[in-house]
Amino acid sequence: MSIPVSVEVADENFLRQHSDFLKTLPKLTHFTQPEIDAIAIIYFKFLREFGVKREQMDRSQFRAFFHSTFQISDDFIIDRAFLFLDKGLTPFVTLETWIKTLSLFLRGTLEEKMKYCFFVYDLGGNGRLKRNDIIRLLRKCFIYEKDEDVELMVKEFADILVRKLDVDGDGEISYEDFSESVKKQRELLQCFGRCLPDLLSTVDFMQTFTSDLPI
Template identity: 25%
Template sequence: MAKNTTYKGYTKLAERIARNTHFTCEEVDALLHMYEVAGGGARWDGNKFRDAMHGLLGLTEETLMEGVYQVFDTDQDGSVGPEEFVVCMSVFLRGNLDELIEYCFSVYDHNGDGHVSKDEMAQLLKAAVVNVPPGEEQDEVLKDLVEVLLKRMDLNHDGKLNFEEYRTAVLAEPLLLEVLGPCLPEAQARERFLSTFLDTYGNKAQI
């Protein structure tokens, strides 16, 4: 995927990661440096991860951030290591639609059972339902919203959303990618990060 994985002077880790991501060796090296600086040389636990993603990309929604953290922690050891961070950032920042579909569904499928139930959908959408019309309860509004989404996306009518149903819906209408809540950085934050991280953490910044 990477355009250049042969720069001399980069670590073997950077070269190996670059071969399997959308980053160049130079970019991987900068991201590894960023990880080390932000973590003080230690692996990132959940609190450090949330603080870093908030500071770097403006992600704040607590319920979804727990799911994002679990996806980044690919070996499920309770922390996010440097390689996990860079590989997931590749999808996070430059992933194609298929990669983003898999990523977002993994965030929404918080318990990893292969589907998102009605209750899970309601929990994910709760942060989006802020202004409830007079005389209505939030739970009722959430229930109605979940039913609308299932009517459109639940192709086998089993009352829950599986990966293939979600993928089919998003391929037909990409705007549905984050239908259950924002688990990707906003475009402006993403572009700002991509345009500045090399200058901040790259080789020239380390001299």
């Protein structure tokens, strides 16, 4: 059951303008039609709050949304997320990307989330997580200063994770290695850095547009 979002005349016009498109999204997302309409209004209100006259969110607004709503503050991770979600083809987050992003974050299947997280972590874009890339990601998980002890700890932690996730023992982590490991131990999903909202942030945001909340 959706929760009515405060609707103004401008919001109604926005929904009317995008009505045909919005009706295609229940089959492509994990949302009902009333939820999609409510999320579209939130998108429009977000733009108005920033004083944007166009009808698309830019990357700085996308980062601000991540920061304020999901407490994900690493801009490097957010930019990797943006690349996955919109393929880097435009500097803007379209309404479609916005809704599909929230579908993934709030109700995505484990498979969808594994593919997303692995892409974010796959810095080389070749389907393999290498030790140096893992070290680079893990540095962001620490209050990092150029300290030999911290650097040693990061490298030791990287070696532990490689040994834990490298199912086929080839010294690198493929998507098959990653997914097999995560299915056995779900806390490994974001072991290289947080790129999904936690449960509290998820529930807080979902309460603004639906009563169908995660347990």
